[in-house]
Amino acid sequence: MTPMSEPSPATGSSSATENAAPVRPVTGLELQRGGPVAPRKVWSWAAFDWAMQPFNTVILTFVFTAMYLVSETFVDPAVVEAQGMDAAIAQLSSGLGLATTIGGVVIALVAPILGQWADSSGRRKTWLFWSTLALLGSMAALWFVEADPSFFWLGAGLIALGAVLNQVSETNYNAMIVSVATPTTIGRVSGLGWGLGYSGGVLALILIAVGDLTDLAPLDAANGMTYRWIAVAGVVWGVVFGWPLFKNVPEVVVETRPRLGFFQAYVGLFRTVQNLFRTSRTTFWFMVSSAVFRDGLSGVFTFGAIIASAAFGFSGLEVLVFGIAANLVAGISTIAVGRLDDRLGARRVIIGALSILVVTGLLIVALHSLGPIVFWIGGLLLCCTVGPAQSASRSYLARQIPAGHESEMFALYATTGKAASFMAPAMWTLFITITGHTIWGTLGILLVILVGLVLFLTLRGEQEQAPAA
Numbered sequence: 001m002t003p004m005s006e007p008s009p010a011t012g013s014s015s016a017t018e019n020a021a022p023v024r025p026v027t028g029l030e031l032q033r034g035g036p037v038a039p040r041k042v043w044s045w046a047a048f049d050w051a052m053q054p055f056n057t058v059i060l061t062f063v064f065t066a067m068y069l070v071s072e073t074f075v076d077p078a079v080v081e082a083q084g085m086d087a088a089i090a091q092l093s094s095g096l097g098l099a100t101t102i103g104g105v106v107i108a109l110v111a112p113i114l115g116q117w118a119d120s121s122g123r124r125k126t127w128l129f130w131s132t133l134a135l136l137g138s139m140a141a142l143w144f145v146e147a148d149p150s151f152f153w154l155g156a157g158l159i160a161l162g163a164v165l166n167q168v169s170e171t172n173y174n175a176m177i178v179s180v181a182t183p184t185t186i187g188r189v190s191g192l193g194w195g196l197g198y199s200g201g202v203l204a205l206i207l208i209a210v211g212d213l214t215d216l217a218p219l220d221a222a223n224g225m226t227y228r229w230i231a232v233a234g235v236v237w238g239v240v241f242g243w244p245l246f247k248n249v250p251e252v253v254v255e256t257r258p259r260l261g262f263f264q265a266y267v268g269l270f271r272t273v274q275n276l277f278r279t280s281r282t283t284f285w286f287m288v289s290s291a292v293f294r295d296g297l298s299g300v301f302t303f304g305a306i307i308a309s310a311a312f313g314f315s316g317l318e319v320l321v322f323g324i325a326a327n328l329v330a331g332i333s334t335i336a337v338g339r340l341d342d343r344l345g346a347r348r349v350i351i352g353a354l355s356i357l358v359v360t361g362l363l364i365v366a367l368h369s370l371g372p373i374v375f376w377i378g379g380l381l382l383c384c385t386v387g388p389a390q391s392a393s394r395s396y397l398a399r400q401i402p403a404g405h406e407s408e409m410f411a412l413y414a415t416t417g418k419a420a421s422f423m424a425p426a427m428w429t430l431f432i433t434i435t436g437h438t439i440w441g442t443l444g445i446l447l448v449i450l451v452g453l454v455l456f457l458t459l460r461g462e463q464e465q466a467p468a469a
Contacts, residue, residue, distance in 0.1 A: 037180050042189060044248035045180045048173055049197035051242035052132070054234030055139060055166055056301070057201030062323035063208060064142065065159060066305035067219065067316045068227040070096055074152040089310050090432050093303070093441070096156050097425035100302065103160035104422055107167045108415050113266070114168060124407050125251050128172040135165035136238050142231035147224035171414045175406035177398055179249055184342060186395045191338020194391040198331030202324050204237065209320045219316050272412065282459050283400050289459070290393050291416035292423065293354055293452025297386050299424030299445040300357075304379065311368060311439035312375045322376070326383040334387030341388075346396035347459075353389035354453040357382055361446040368439050423448045 058064060075088035114127065138161045145155040181189040208230060211217030217226045277284045308314040308322055341349050364378040401409045427444025434440075 041249050042180045044244035045176060046193040046196045048242050048245040049193040050200035051238045053197045053200035054204050054237050055135065055162055057323065057327060058204050058230060058234055059139060060159060061301050062205060062305045062319055063230060064227055065096060066309055066319055068224055069152065069155045070306055073147045074149050076149055087436060090436065090438055093306055093438060094429040094432055097429040099156035099160040100163055101422045101425045103164045107164045114411060124172045124175055125246060128169055129246060131165055131168040132242060135162055135169055136235045138162040138165055139231050140235045143228045145228065167414050171411045172407055174394055174410040176249060178406055186398055187341025188338040190391045190395040191334050191341065194387050195331040195335035198327040198334060198387060201327035202331065205320055205324045212317060285459055286396065287413060287416045289452050289455035291420040292455060293449050294393060294417050295420045295424045296445055296449030296452060297390055299428060299448065300382060300386055303428055303441065303445065307438060307442060308375055312372045314372065322379065325380060329380050330383040330387040333384040334391050337388035338391060341392050341395055346392040349392040350389055350456060353385040354449060357385040358446055358450050361442060365439060365442050
């Protein structure tokens with residue numbers, strides 16, 4: 001079963017293989033069957049997730065947005081006077097959701113084109129370099145977001161732009177996994193990358209907490225200076241720890257193809273989707289179902305710290321401590337479950353993780369009146385499931401992609417994800433708008449995850465490439 005309408009690299013005599021299974025293209029992972037990959041290459045690839053983690057953990061989730069951008073600093077005094085502080089904070093939450101929704105539409109439009117161009121040129125690492133540089137630039141620009149309501153939309157816009165650039169980088173980063181993994185190690189390598197990312201988040205948050213407690217970098221500094229310096233520090237972090245990938249991980253050697261023009265690339269995308277639907281129906285529906293539940297998973301981390309602070313009354317320091325604990329348990333669970341991925345298959349990991357997540361999320365909402373202890377227990381359990389589900393989704397797809405089409409397929413993976421990326425922010429915004437309370441936005445995120453899980457359960461069979469004996 002092949003998602004590409006191309007001749008398979010595998011060959012053989014039809015008379016000698018009359019009863020054999022249908023020939024399918026060789027995957028990038030299978031090209032690594034010759035022997036183990038050097039640990040230096042594996043760790044350099046995985047370290048890139050550590051390098052980019054300040055954007056996801058510090059900027060997007062626990063510090064810059066939750067403690068600075070969506071805070072009393074940026075509320076409109078007129079809204080506070082007319083509707084109260086809770087309504088004003090909710091307005092900022094929905095505004096951030098709107099900005100990220102627009103960013104999702106942008107990436108859905110451009111990701112397939114960039115993925116095709118990266119594959120056709122055979123220079124994924126170059127594309128990764130420039131998109132990463134642009135991401136770091138958007139982080140550096142957060143320095144200009146001063147502590148005044150008039151700067152809210154600048155901050156929200158830069159964060160949405162960073163999310164777009166982060167997704168472009170991630171497309172080629174995911175594609176390069178075939179350079180450092182084999183069919184029997186893909187689960188643990190994918191888990192190592194996600195796990196190191198969460199571990200990097202732990203260290204970054206610890207450094208911020210120490211700076212606040214020792215007054216070296218107090219989070220209540222005038223004009224948001226500490227938060228703005230944190231954004232700049234994240235840029236330095238990304239440069240230092242991201243460089244090993246570009247130095248040590250080789251470019252996958254593929255046959256270059258003619259580069260299609262911008263509009264021709266959309267025609268090519270349509271044909272790719274058409275062929276995927278016709279020849280690899282399970283992969284097609286995996287793209288659809290995972291797009292839905294991955295958007296919900298992103299919503300958990302995007303809005304999790306906001307729930308902690310706005311719905312459970314966590315102070316700034318408590319949000320930091322929770323973020324440290326959350327990333328720690330997420331990193332450990334993701335690395336550990338990566339081995340189960342290689343043993344049991346990604347499908348079982350995804351189903352188990354999403355099921356636990358939905359049940360736990362419902363309990364958090366139902367018991368929220370009991371106070372912060374509910375979020376401490378339930379929130380940490382949620383974090384134990386998000387990473388494994390994300391990592392297993394990457395390995396599930398990587399087991400099926402024909403060699404030389406990794407960026408294109410991971411770009412389609414990103415595109416389907418971003419095509420659905422309006423769902424969690426939109427449901428979050430809708431539930432908050434209807435109820436006027438942040439906690440009920442959680443139900444919107446859980447609804448998206450549940451729909452994705454149901455769609456994934458309808459897939460027939462595992463449909464994963466069996467690991468080599």
